[in-house]
Amino acid sequence: MNNPHQHLSALQDIRSMMEKSSRFISLSGLSGIAAGVCALIGAWVSYDYVYGYKDYMMGSYSYERGGNSSLAYDAGMDFSIQLLLNTTLFWIAAATFIAAFISAFVFTWIKSRREGVPIWGKTAQRLMIHVSVPLIAGGLYILKLLHFGTFGLVAPGCLIFYGLALLNGSKFTLSEIKYLGYGQLALGIINLQFTGYGLYFWAAGFGILHILYGGIMWYKYDRNTKTSEA
Amino acid sequence: MKNPIENLNKIFDSRIRLGIMSALMVNDEVSFNELKELLHITDGNLASHLKNLEENNCLKVQKSFVGRKTNTTYSATKVGEKAFKLHLDALEKMIRSIE
Numbered sequence: 001m002n003n004p005h006q007h008l009s010a011l012q013d014i015r016s017m018m019e020k021s022s023r024f025i026s027l028s029g030l031s032g033i034a035a036g037v038c039a040l041i042g043a044w045v046s047y048d049y050v051y052g053y054k055d056y057m058m059g060s061y062s063y064e065r066g067g068n069s070s071l072a073y074d075a076g077m078d079f080s081i082q083l084l085l086n087t088t089l090f091w092i093a094a095a096t097f098i099a100a101f102i103s104a105f106v107f108t109w110i111k112s113r114r115e116g117v118p119i120w121g122k123t124a125q126r127l128m129i130h131v132s133v134p135l136i137a138g139g140l141y142i143l144k145l146l147h148f149g150t151f152g153l154v155a156p157g158c159l160i161f162y163g164l165a166l167l168n169g170s171k172f173t174l175s176e177i178k179y180l181g182y183g184q185l186a187l188g189i190i191n192l193q194f195t196g197y198g199l200y201f202w203a204a205g206f207g208i209l210h211i212l213y214g215g216i217m218w219y220k221y222d223r224n225t226k227t228s229e230a
Numbered sequence: 231m232k233n234p235i236e237n238l239n240k241i242f243d244s245r246i247r248l249g250i251m252s253a254l255m256v257n258d259e260v261s262f263n264e265l266k267e268l269l270h271i272t273d274g275n276l277a278s279h280l281k282n283l284e285e286n287n288c289l290k291v292q293k294s295f296v297g298r299k300t301n302t303t304y305s306a307t308k309v310g311e312k313a314f315k316l317h318l319d320a321l322e323k324m325i326r327s328i329e
Contacts, residue, residue, distance in 0.1 A: 007321050013245055014318070017252035021260065021268055118267055 024123040024173045026112035029222050032180075032214020034103035039206035042096030043199055049089050050199045084146060100206075111222065123172065131169040134161055155198030159188030159205045174221070180213040237320035239313055241286050246271060246279045251314045254289060254306040262302045280304065288313060 019025055084090050112119045138161025145153050166181030184205045191201035242248045249269050253260050266276055283289045288310030292303045306314070 007324050010245070010248060011318075011321055011325070013248055014252040017249045017268065018256045021253035021264070022256040116270065121267065122264055 020117065020123075022123065022172075023175075024117075024121075024127045026108055026115055026117045026119070027173050027177070027217075028107040028111040029214045029216070029218025029220075030107035030111075031104035032210045032217060034107060034214070035100040036207045036210030036212075036214060038096055038100035038103060039210060040203055040208075042092055042099075043203035043207060046089055046092045047199060049092070127169050127172040130172055131165045134165040134168055137161070138165070152195030152198060153192075155202040156188045156191040156195070158202060159184045159191060162205070163188060174217065176217065176220075177213070180209060183209045183213075237316060237323070239317040239320075241283065241288065241313065242317045244279065246275070247283055250279060250283060250304075251288065251306065251310065254304060255311065255314060259292065259303040259305040262304070265304070283310070286310075286313075 109119055118124070138157060141161070142154055142157045145151075145157060163181045163183070163185030166177050166184065170178035170181060187201050187205040187209070191198060194201070242251065246269060250265060253265060253268055262273075262276070262280075265280075266273065269276065280289070280291075284291060287307055289304050290307050292305070294301050294303075
């Protein structure tokens with residue numbers, strides 16, 4: 001009982017149990033990298049559409065509007081969900097989101113399996129709820145921005161609401177994610193001054209910051225678990 | 231000579247009971263099944279440790295129904311929280327004295 005190693009391991013037990021039971025710690029760094037890569041690809045594909053090198057409307061809509069126009073500087077057009085569903089950009093955005101979500105999920109799922117933490121336990125649910133609330137509110141707000149044709153505010157809106165969502169969720173997972181949240185918020189707010197460059201800020205926030213964060217997290221946490229297993 | 235381990239609480243000798251209390255310290259309440267998943271132990275084993283902690287007034291039990299199934303949740307008592315904190319302090323002291 002007087003063995004120091006025993007007491008140290010008791011303290012480690014306590015710490016790990018407190019973390020495991022209150023935070024979802026299986027969030028993998030690789031998930032961040034994967035989501036970031038998806039975002040960069042999405043931004044790259046949509047570049048020509050956003051800055052008017054290719055028309056962003058599909059099929060007959062494109063024809064009716066008589067070809068080229070730049071989304072970044074267009075304002076005040078009549079916007080409806082129907083119209084939104086007929087833009088190439090909407091589908092690029094949707095595909096980017098789905099690809100990012102699935103690839104991020106896969107790496108976190110693998111990690112949670114390895115650690116024996118249930119992927120849909122109480123901690124994961126709490127994290128999802130706290131991240132979803134600002135995201136859903138932000139999503140509705142951005143739909144309204146599209147409705148009024150204020151496209152320049154869409155990218156800052158995404159960044160700001162996503163930053164707030166991460167800050168809100170940081171209490172329920174690895175707390176370092178709050179720095180990612182602050183980063184997104186800062187980019188979003190700076191972007192308000194440079195509204196024509198939304199796509200660049202968007203790519204920096206969702207692409208580069210994600211990859212940076214994911215890389216650091218992977219280096220800090222995941223790398224060690226692999227070497228200790230081997 | 232002062233006994234170096236006098237402040238270590240016997241109740242928390244067991245890793246399982248230590249784990250249960252750790253989880254209860256950071257959550258308002260934890261259900262039986264969540265504890266089972268966290269600790270990777272059998273129902274019977276967990277139940278006996280929970281019983282032990284309850285008898286020592288470290289935790290209280292709340293039983294409720296979700297549909298027809300019973301849902302048992304546990305939360306730490308004031309006594310339990312205090313005992314656990316003292317135990318942590320004692321552990322810390324021991325480790326410092328060794329360094």
